[in-house]
Structures are given as C-alpha cells and as structure tokens.
Amino acid sequence: MKVLLLGSDGLLGSELKKVFSSDYDITAFVRENLDITDEKEVLQKVEEIKPRIIINATGYTSVDNAESEKDLATAVNGYAVGYLAKAAQKVGALLVHYSTDYVFSGNKGVGYTEDDMPAEVPSTIYGQSKLLGEMELQKNTDKFYLIRTSWVFGSGGKNFVDTMIRLGTERDELRVVNDQHGKPTYAVDLAKATRDLIESSAKFGIYHLTNEGDTTWYEYAKYIIGKYGTTQKWRKKEFPRIIPVNSEEFSRLHIVRGQATPAKRPSWSILVNTKFSHLRPWQEALKEYLNSLI
Template identity: 40%
Template sequence: MRVLISGCDGQVGWELQRSMSVLGEVFAFNREQMDLSPPGKAAAVVARIAPDVVVNAAAYTAVDKAESEEALATRINGEAVGELARAARDVNALLVHYSTDYVFDGSKEEAYTELDATAPLSAYGRGKLVGERAIADVGGDWLTFRTTWVYGVRGRNFLRTMLRLAATREELSVVGDQYGAPTSARMIADATSQIVAQSMRERQTGRFDSGLFNLTAADSTTWHGFAEAIIDAARSYQPSSVVTTRIKSISTSEYPTPARRPRNSLLDNSALVGRFVVHRPNWRVAMQYVLDDLFAATAPL
C-alpha cells in the first residue's frame, strides 16, 4: 500500500507518519513540497505518486488570523481540498481529510451529530465547511473526520502554551464557559491508521462507503478544566517547571478574540464507533501519553 501524507510537519501529520508506516510505503510532504495555496500544485503531487491512500493533514490553522485572510484560508481549507479530492479520485485513491467542530455555532445543548445543521461563526469554520462540501461533491472514495481541540507534542497548541505559561506566571486566566473534548494528534493518527486499514479491506471487496464522521477523545471538559489537568500533571512530572498557583476561570466575553468560538464543541462519535469500532480513550488518558512524550525529552517546551 502506498500512502501519501500532506502537512507532515504539522501536529497530526507528524504523528501520521508513525501510525501509517505499518500499513505500507509512506510518502510524506511538508508545506513547501506540497503547498495547497497555488492551484494545481498539490494535485500534481498526487498524480505523480499515484498512491492508494491520500491523507490530507495540511490546513490553514491560524483561526484568528483567518478573519483578515479569509480568501487564503478558504483557498487552503476549501478549494484546494476539492482539487485533492479530484486528484485522489483520478488515481482511484482513498482520500482522508480532517475538519472541525468550528462548522457549528455551538448553540446546541447536546453533542453535535454528523446530521446537525452547520452554521460556522468564523472565517476558519466557513473555509473548512467549503472543504467538506467539495469532497462530497467530487465523489470517489473518501472519509472526512471532524475533530476538536487538537494538541500534541509539536507546534503551537493549548497544552504546550499552558506548560510554557505555567513556568513563568503565578496566576493564569482561562476560559471556563466553552466545552469540548481535547483530542491529541496521536489519538487521531492511531485511529486514522486503524480506519484506513479496515477501509482498504472493504474497498477490495466492494463494501466501502464514503462518509463524514466525528472523531474525538471521550468525555469532555472546559478550557479551564483542561488547563488545570495539564498543570496538575506537569507538577507530578517536574515540580520545578510549574510556578502557577492559581488558574482563574473567566468567561468568553472576558477573553475577546477576532474569531468567535463555539460555546459547545462536543461531537457525538456514535456513528464512528458503530462503523469502525474505534477505541476512543478518555481525554485525560490521551493527554497523559502526550505528556509522557514531552517530559521524556530534555526540553519539553
């Protein structure tokens, strides 16, 4: 099996290189090698490699900056995704793509299902929704996974930010009225590998069905609860790395950002589990694995 991964330097892309390596030959491309901004460039890479699977982990992820760069964000997260879908279809490859809870407005009280109406609040969410729809319109064999609150051992993410701030600030203020499921890049990559293996077997026997699925860790918390868990765990690893003594819970209105975030980011994973029987660790367990990896390094931040 030949697997092409875009965005290999990102949080999920980096983990995918490890998890997908058990399935076959992996061709991993970073942003410079497979830039989604220029029309046709990424599709040309797919045509040249002619993989069996295309996993698109490349994305415009600067949520707040997207408010002033919506055309670029939509180009990368939307239009280019449609081009990738056509390129994958043309070489008969399975396309795997990642989307976001930001396609919803967060007003629902319960967890969102794949069938709920979308209503993005931000330019980032609107662009990701364009990508979702483009894949479905192109057809072929595809899987789109919506996920939430992604973090990992690399890049800019909430967990690494909290560890850095906890090393220098006695008090932190963190939003406590937004709910979601922190989901590690490692968990996403491992689940993707399992799902791709099953999907390729189904394709060989003509039983595969394309679809959109929610993919997150189990259980839920707030950003404030996530911050408390991160810092408490960091103390157990390396007490000297934490000077924070208080984590204050604040409202969304007290922490204004250019892009509006959903109040409720919970996604119902019932369809995913029913279709693929994927193990979804509790977010606290998955977080522990990431911290294990970080603190095993000489410089975790």
C-alpha cells in the same frame, strides 16, 4: 499500498507518518514539496505518484489570525480540498481529510453527531473555511473519509497543552475561558484511529474522532497544570493561579492589552462519535503526553 501524506511535519501529520511508515509505501510531503492551493500542481503530483490513499493533514489552523487572513484560510482549508478531491477521483484514490467542531453553531446544547447539519454560516472565518472544504470534498469525490476532530494536542506543533505549560512557568496567574465546551484529542490516538478506520473498510463518509470526555478550556487548563505540576520540572516554582472568565471578558482583556480580539468560537461544540470505535478518555491520553515531556 501507496499513501500520499500531506502536511507530514505538522502536529497530526508527524504522528500519521509514524503510524503509516512501517507497513505502507508512503510519500510524505511538507508544504515546500507541494502547494495545495495550486490546482495544476496538485493534479500533476497526484498523477505522478498514483497513490491508493491520500491523507490531507495540512491546514490553516490559526483560528484568531484567520479573521484577518480570510483569503489565505479559505484557499488552504477550502478550495485546496476541492483540488485534492478532483485529483483523488481522477486516479481512483481514497481521500482522507480532517475538519473541525467549529463548523457547528454551538447552539444545540448537546453533542453533535455525524448526522447533524453544520451551521449555515459558522461563527469564525476558520470554521467557514473548513466548512467550505467539507463541501468541496463531497462535491468532487465519492471516495472519502471526512474526519471531524477537536482540540488536538501533541508534539510537533503549537497546541493548548504546550501553551498552558509555557505560560504557567512564566506567569503567576492565568485567565482561561470557562464557557466553551469541547473534547481534547491526542494526535497519537487520532493517527492510530485514522489507520484503523482505513483498514476497517468502513463505509465512506463523515466520522467524528476525538478522545472520550468533554470539558471547558478552564477545567482543561486546571488539569494540565495539576498533572504537569507533579513532575520535577514544575517544582521549581509555585503553581500559577487559574482564574475562570467568560468569552466576553476574555475578549475585553485582549482589547485592554492592545491584542487582536479573539474569534467568536462556538460555546458548545462537542463532537459525538456514533459510527466508529471510541478512543480512550482524554485524561488518560493527556497523562501519557505529559509523561513524554518529562
């Protein structure tokens, strides 16, 4: 079965490539192979390859930079998804697309299920661009899996886990936000779950796929430093001190340092999976990833 994978060199895309390469006829594109913001080029490539499945693992993922690069974020995360959906519909392909917890307001106080409505206007430009992509997807094809996920980590791309390890080796003290809640997700597990979802022939629609268990960035950072600190690599220096701060204080610290103010992220964007098999706890997945770094 032919699969067209877009973004095959990214954090998630590289794992998807591994998962699908063994049993599928996969065409894996990086950004240089296809400009997904060019509607004509998208249609031409899709008609040329005629895949049965298109997996879109591309995206503009810098939440903070999107605040000053709205047009680019909107083009990649929003309108381009519509182009892919139209092309998929034309050749009869299933389109798998990934979205984010940041489409929700974060004001609910409990987790968001697949049936909950996104915010009318998400708090970040990134969230707004991803919501536009969701709307473009559902408007232009009826054969899709829209997978919302959150806090993705793994090899092959910039992520919070790697950032904490790097900063922990450089600094004696780390200040980390303690009033934003979410679910970490291992790219390896998400890629495997994506294949399982496709092969299950589940009903088309929206799915929430994350590792189980929620946390804050602060508690997450403590866990990362603590677990990585048991390896030989870390014993060369003392553990950094991790200090909890609220989002407002974190923004002020950026201003004092002359850095760009972070985007206003949702405070409670926990995704609840009610429609598909649950993934393992994030702590277990993180241990596996940290062991792979030794």
